[in-house]
Amino acid sequence: MQLPFSTLSWQGELPGALRLLDQTLLPAQEVYIDLVRLDDVVDAIQRLAVRGAPAIGCSAAYGLVVGVQDLVDDSTAAVRARLGTVAPALIAARPTAVNLEWAVRRVLARLDALPADASGRLLVETALAEARAIEAEDVEQCLAMGRHGAGLLPREGARLLTHCNAGALATAGIGTALAPMYTAHDQGVPLMVYADETRPLLQGARITSWELTRAGIPVTLITDGMSASVIGSGRVDAIFVGSDRVARNGDVCNKIGTYAVALAARAHGIPFYVVAPLSTFDPESRTGADIPIEERDPDEVRAGALGAVAPSGVAVYNPAFDVTPAELVTALVTERGVLERPNLERVEGLLREGGRIA
Numbered sequence: 186m187q188l189p190f191s192t193l194s195w196q197g198e199l200p201g202a203l204r205l206l207d208q209t210l211l212p213a214q215e216v217y218i219d220l221v222r223l224d225d226v227v228d229a230i231q232r233l234a235v236r237g238a239p240a241i242g243c244s245a246a247y248g249l250v251v252g253v254q255d256l257v258d259d260s261t262a263a264v265r266a267r268l269g270t271v272a273p274a275l276i277a278a279r280p281t282a283v284n285l286e287w288a289v290r291r292v293l294a295r296l297d298a299l300p301a302d303a304s305g306r307l308l309v310e311t312a313l314a315e316a317r318a319i320e321a322e323d324v325e326q327c328l329a330m331g332r333h334g335a336g337l338l339p340r341e342g343a344r345l346l347t348h349c350n351a352g353a354l355a356t357a358g359i360g361t362a363l364a365p366m367y368t369a370h371d372q373g374v375p376l377m378v379y380a381d382e383t384r385p386l387l388q389g390a391r392i393t394s395w396e397l398t399r400a401g402i403p404v405t406l407i408t409d410g411m412s413a414s415v416i417g418s419g420r421v422d423a424i425f426v427g428s429d430r431v432a433r434n435g436d437v438c439n440k441i442g443t444y445a446v447a448l449a450a451r452a453h454g455i456p457f458y459v460v461a462p463l464s465t466f467d468p469e470s471r472t473g474a475d476i477p478i479e480e481r482d483p484d485e486v487r488a489g490a491l492g493a494v495a496p497s498g499v500a501v502y503n504p505a506f507d508v509t510p511a512e513l514v515t516a517l518v519t520e521r522g523v524l525e526r527p528n529l530e531r532v533e534g535l536l537r538e539g540g541r542i543a
């Protein structure tokens with residue numbers, strides 16, 4: 186499947202640049218930015234120029250390279266000392282999507298395994314190779330999730346609902362929650378998708394409806410407040426969403442508003458599927474209560490696309506994510522297959538098989 190845009194890529198060799206499609210400008214403009222400074226990578230992650238858990242992970246891995254590549258002719262000690270400040274800066278950029286910390290730690294572990302007398306150049310080249318491997322694996326995992334998820338859809342067609350954007354713009358590949366849609370569409374299965382607009386930053390309206398439209402998949406945009414009624418009126422056959430962090434017991438953290446969709450799905454007997462790679466699972470979070478929830482700038486809620494939508498000083502609570510309890514999740518779809526009725530025992534089994542826990 187050839188996508189008509191590239192969410193993220195590494196340009197050149199060393200020195201090179203992290204190229205991102207600036208998602209803050211979509212759908213009005215398709216602008217690519219080349220980042221060669223660590224601060225710019227951190228800023229791009231924080232202001233959501235790149236967003237979505239796997240895409241943030243890939244970007245952070247390349248961000249490590251951006252942060253040390255000027256030391257390519259320097260000593261190992263110099264590169265390692267710089268990594269000591271670059272890695273925490275990237276990890277702190279956003280707290281909820283665990284792929285970010287997972288990717289940074291994976292690159293660092295690869296560098297730690299190098300011999301003590303490895304050159305600075307070898308360290309930087311190895312960091313780039315590992316970041317490229319993370320990106321390539323993400324592409325493959327998206328395809329696998331697409332195949333597994335598409336198998337859940339009736340061949341005669343389906344009407345689906347999604348929240349936020351867990352598509353190609355949230356990964357290096359064809360997405361997580363949207364991957365089954367792309368795969369089924371390619372297989373000739375007729376689909377239509379309701380996209381929640383996803384206040385306050387409108388990832389559903391600005392991004393999901395843009396990328397599904399470009400893929401030729403019919404999409405109908407609804408406001409967040411409409412989803413329960415749309416589900417209740419019999420217009421939806423299944424829900425597909427992504428995740429920023431899945432806890433060990435199967436609780437799922439995703440964009441604020443996902444929990445309300447899960448409750449409506451359960452009330453109306455509609456399957457609620459969460460599609461996420463194992464890199465989104467966090468064995469350290471025993472339940473959803475352990476997951477740090479990012480709180481963002483109140484002005485994101487006070488002002489929308491039309492300018493001010495609330496009095497300038499009004500108090501605002503702006504959590505970016507919520508947690509859906511495992512019992513509301515019909516199945517978790519990962520690159521390894523479909524895990525029905527997730528709970529602690531089943532998720533631990535999956536993590537063990539996938540080499541994430543001993």
Ligand SMILES: CSC[C@@H](O)[C@@H](O)C(=O)COP(=O)(O)O
Nearest residue numbers: 236237238351355361427428440
């Ligand atoms: C495959 S992306 C999964 C999640 O990261 C996605 O659903 C989501 O909530 C993204 O939030 P965002 O704040 O846009 O980064």
